[in-house]
Amino acid sequence: MPEFCDVALAVPLDMVFTYRVGEIAPVVGGRVLVPFRQQRLTGIALEVHDRKPSVTTKNILRVLDATPVLDEQLLRLGRWIADYYLAPLGEVFRTMLPLGAEFKRTIAYRITKEGRMALHLAGMSGSPARSHRTPDEEAVEFRVLDYLAAEEPEQGEVPAVSEQTLRSTTHAAKSILSGMVRKKWIVREDVSTVRDAIPKIRIALLKSAEGKLNDNQQRLIETLAASGGRVPVDTLQSLDVPRTTLATLVKRGLVEIVEEPAAFAVSHSKPRPSPFEFEFNPAQRSALNRLQEAVYARKFSGILFHGITGSGKTAVYLAGMRAVLDAGRSAILLVPEIGLTPAVAADLHQIFGEEVAILHSALSDKERAQQWHRIKSGEARMVVGTRSAVFAPVRDLALIIVDEEHDSSYKQEETPRYHARDIAVMRAKMANAVVVLGSATPSLESYFNATKNKYALVELLDRVEQRPLPEVEIVDMRLEFQETGREQVISRKLAAEIQERLDRKEQVMVLLNRRGYSPVVLCRACGETLQCRNCAIALTHHKREHKMICHYCGYLAPVPKACVHCGSEYVYFLGTGSEKLEDLLHGMFPQARIARLDRDTVRGHEDFERTLNALDAGELDLLVGTQMIAKGHDIHGVTLVGVVGADSALGLPDFRAAERTFQLLTQVAGRAGRGQTPGKVVLQTYFENHYAVQYAARHDFAGFYEKELRFRSWMQYPPYSALANVLIRSGKLDEALQWSGTLGKWFDQNRHEGVRVLGPAAAPILRLKRDYRYHFVLKSPSREKLNTTLRAMMAHAATQKIPRTQVIVDVDALWLM
Numbered sequence: 001m002p003e004f005c006d007v008a009l010a011v012p013l014d015m016v017f018t019y020r021v022g023e024i025a026p027v028v029g030g031r032v033l034v035p036f037r038q039q040r041l042t043g044i045a046l047e048v049h050d051r052k053p054s055v056t057t058k059n060i061l062r063v064l065d066a067t068p069v070l071d072e073q074l075l076r077l078g079r080w081i082a083d084y085y086l087a088p089l090g091e092v093f094r095t096m097l098p099l100g101a102e103f104k105r106t107i108a109y110r111i112t113k114e115g116r117m118a119l120h121l122a123g124m125s126g127s128p129a130r131s132h133r134t135p136d137e138e139a140v141e142f143r144v145l146d147y148l149a150a151e152e153p154e155q156g157e158v159p160a161v162s163e164q165t166l167r168s169t170t171h172a173a174k175s176i177l178s179g180m181v182r183k184k185w186i187v188r189e190d191v192s193t194v195r196d197a198i199p200k201i202r203i204a205l206l207k208s209a210e211g212k213l214n215d216n217q218q219r220l221i222e223t224l225a226a227s228g229g230r231v232p233v234d235t236l237q238s239l240d241v242p243r244t245t246l247a248t249l250v251k252r253g254l255v256e257i258v259e260e261p262a263a264f265a266v267s268h269s270k271p272r273p274s275p276f277e278f279e280f281n282p283a284q285r286s287a288l289n290r291l292q293e294a295v296y297a298r299k300f301s302g303i304l305f306h307g308i309t310g311s312g313k314t315a316v317y318l319a320g321m322r323a324v325l326d327a328g329r330s331a332i333l334l335v336p337e338i339g340l341t342p343a344v345a346a347d348l349h350q351i352f353g354e355e356v357a358i359l360h361s362a363l364s365d366k367e368r369a370q371q372w373h374r375i376k377s378g379e380a381r382m383v384v385g386t387r388s389a390v391f392a393p394v395r396d397l398a399l400i401i402v403d404e405e406h407d408s409s410y411k412q413e414e415t416p417r418y419h420a421r422d423i424a425v426m427r428a429k430m431a432n433a434v435v436v437l438g439s440a441t442p443s444l445e446s447y448f449n450a451t452k453n454k455y456a457l458v459e460l461l462d463r464v465e466q467r468p469l470p471e472v473e474i475v476d477m478r479l480e481f482q483e484t485g486r487e488q489v490i491s492r493k494l495a496a497e498i499q500e501r502l503d504r505k506e507q508v509m510v511l512l513n514r515r516g517y518s519p520v521v522l523c524r525a526c527g528e529t530l531q532c533r534n535c536a537i538a539l540t541h542h543k544r545e546h547k548m549i550c551h552y553c554g555y556l557a558p559v560p561k562a563c564v565h566c567g568s569e570y571v572y573f574l575g576t577g578s579e580k581l582e583d584l585l586h587g588m589f590p591q592a593r594i595a596r597l598d599r600d601t602v603r604g605h606e607d608f609e610r611t612l613n614a615l616d617a618g619e620l621d622l623l624v625g626t627q628m629i630a631k632g633h634d635i636h637g638v639t640l641v642g643v644v645g646a647d648s649a650l651g652l653p654d655f656r657a658a659e660r661t662f663q664l665l666t667q668v669a670g671r672a673g674r675g676q677t678p679g680k681v682v683l684q685t686y687f688e689n690h691y692a693v694q695y696a697a698r699h700d701f702a703g704f705y706e707k708e709l710r711f712r713s714w715m716q717y718p719p720y721s722a723l724a725n726v727l728i729r730s731g732k733l734d735e736a737l738q739w740s741g742t743l744g745k746w747f748d749q750n751r752h753e754g755v756r757v758l759g760p761a762a763a764p765i766l767r768l769k770r771d772y773r774y775h776f777v778l779k780s781p782s783r784e785k786l787n788t789t790l791r792a793m794m795a796h797a798a799t800q801k802i803p804r805t806q807v808i809v810d811v812d813a814l815w816l817m
């Protein structure tokens with residue numbers, strides 16, 4: 001048997017670790033529990049071998065899986081991600097496996113010889129030895145020693161007591177325990193273990209219904225048969241029959257009882273829904289045909305579905321998935337964070353019955369693990385979920401669909417900084433499956449790939465039932481200012497249009513992509529603003545909560561009555577957020593029923609859905625909100641959409657600003673129009689002539705795309721180059737400066753053929769969450785050359801003792817802030 005095993009651990013180091021194999025050999029792709037520094041960690045076994053490492057090896061503590069949790073394909077995918085995004089392999093695997101709930105982290109303490117001696121001496125003298133500690137602290141210490149010493153030895157060794165038990169019985173603070181460890185009175189141990197993964201449930205299976213049965217037995221068999229031959233034992237026991245009935249049937253071999261993970265047992269008694277009926281227009285039908293042909297071909301292909309808002313893309317996705325399910329294969333549908341409301345989940349259950357697993361952010365770790373096991377076992381073959389669902393361990397993957405593929409929630413903004421859309425494409429390649437990217441406003445990258453024939457392009461450019469696109473009217477807010485002599489939030493035009501809709505008992509939506517009441521507090525005496533203590537960001541005034549809040553780190557401060565810098569009373573609250581907009585509209589339209597949708601009013605998917613239902617039921621006249629209202633799939637349309645300051649992003653130093661603005665404007669405009677009643681959009685802007693605004697107003701994606709592509713080409717930005725943002729951060733300014741200087745010098749002194757390096761420069765947000773930040777932007781037409789340079793830079797950073805966690809490499813960065 002091989003003696004050694006290489007293990008990937010979720011630590012910020014670009015290496016694998018070799019351990020000695022014990023009696024049970026680990027399986028490749030399975031989990032092992034290993035000691036690492038002072039801890040126990042779970043890792044993934046990558047290779048068992050006989051190559052003796054040069055350093056001494058520790059033993060594997062426990063082999064946790066008899067079969068791989070990551071099959072060959074997912075292991076390969078993980079390696080690809082680690083390589084492409086320069087992320088530690090173990091951290092990639094941790095992201096891919098939502099099984100954290102199966103690992104229980106426990107710290108325990110054990111008394112030492114020195115500890116016993118101290119206890120003994122204290123007992124002899126009647127009082128503890130003289131020290132600088134307070135009598136209270138001493139009392140606690142001896143309580144701890146007493147407690148630990150009282151444990152009965154097991155096999156000659158006193159068992160360790162968990163920190164939780166020890167602290168709740170002795171009321172010892174953590175600092176006291178650490179102090180005792182330093183004095184060597186007690187030792188601290190990591191005794192983390194793996195929990196019994198999934199709660200089990202007993203299931204009765206119907207084997208046969210033959211033979212003579214009494215009434216009770218008859219009833220039980222009938223119940224079982226009516227629910228498809230399998231029912232949780234608990235359900236049968238709630239039937240009005242004696243408990244012995246089931247036991248008798250088991251003895252006679254008519255019923256079998258098996259144990260299954262609890263998640264498998266949910267609502268098996270529900271009848272299978274009839275296949276979903278879709279009524280398709282010709283464009284939808286031809287899109288579905290393209291999708292199905294590709295799936296039948298059983299080889300990799302990519303399709304970009306460019307379908308305008310209201311073209312019925314979702315129905316095509318679901319029909320495609322249904323066909324995959326009927327063929328006995330698997331499919332994954334990725335949706336943006338906001339798309340997975342309870343209503344959507346209910347629809348999915350209606351279509352796919354128990355064969356769908358839904359992975360959303362509100363799941364607990366335990367629920368997530370349960371869903372993972374359902375998918376892994378083949379019980380659920382349709383997977384619908386947000387970003388990380390791209391790693392679902394389905395069998396025989398036929399199709400991955402990425403809905404709203406341009407949505408930025410697919411990018412993970414922590415290590416590994418992957419983009420789920422790009423992972424979906426790579427996974428489909430590895431599995432010889434089909435990947436469908438869908439959007440009304442495809443990302444520049446995806447549309448570019450489609451025009452270069454990397455993907456097939458399928459366009460759905462008609463709305464269902466020939467519903468007309470809304471008319472868009474642009475209001476130039478600079479003119480509005482000149483004509484009215486004051487800064488307006490709601491233009492005269494928009495106010496009149498809103499009034500008209502209210503008079504007709506129609507509904508209106510107003511977008512302002514900035515939450516809170518006022519985004520800036522300015523002192524008129526000294527010109528200073530009120531900034532976050534941890535970030536170089538102005539605090540936003542939230543009136544209802546009566547707080548100043550940092551939108552980046554969550555820091556809270558009281559609302560100032562005077563300037564914190566000079567004490568002047570002339571502090572002004574400037575600008576308008578969605579909360580203030582709601583107040584303004586209340587003032588302008590006192591009879592209107594108004595609600596607001598933003599991260600302050602929406603805590604979960606239920607809140608979101610409740611507000612949308614109220615709008616749908618006609619219980620609201622006006623809905624105010626941030627980009628959330630542009631993304632709601634379930635919004636059935638209002639007759640007027642007002643856009644207030646949605647173009648503020650155009651002023652940001654970010655090459656994707658135009659693309660983001662175009663997407664937001666197009667998406668929110670798509671919400672205008674209800675049934676056959678055409679909608680109208682009033683778009684207020686300070687950038688009237690900007691092409692993002694102009695093309696959005698004309699619903700002209702192709703026009704925008706051409707123009708934006710030319711700009712990207714001139715500037716050598718994606719899709720014409722591969723780009724990476726390298727961020728150097730430290731809580732100490734001089735350290736951040738020194739490290740970025742060191743790397744800057746290295747970039748200067750070494751040739752990086754075909755790679756352009758910009759920087760170091762202060763990041764647009766110089767300080768964030770207490771860290772000072774400097775960055776480099778690297779661009780190259782060759783991804784290979786880019787990654788070679790990045791890798792060399794990381795190696796140099798390691799030799800310069802710059803910690804791995806303080807150099808953030810963001811490949812294909814979406815934000816350069």
Ligand SMILES: [Zn+2]
Binds near residue numbers: 523525526
């Ligand atoms: Zn001041």
Ligand SMILES: [Zn+2]
Binds near residue numbers: 554
């Ligand atoms: Zn902050």
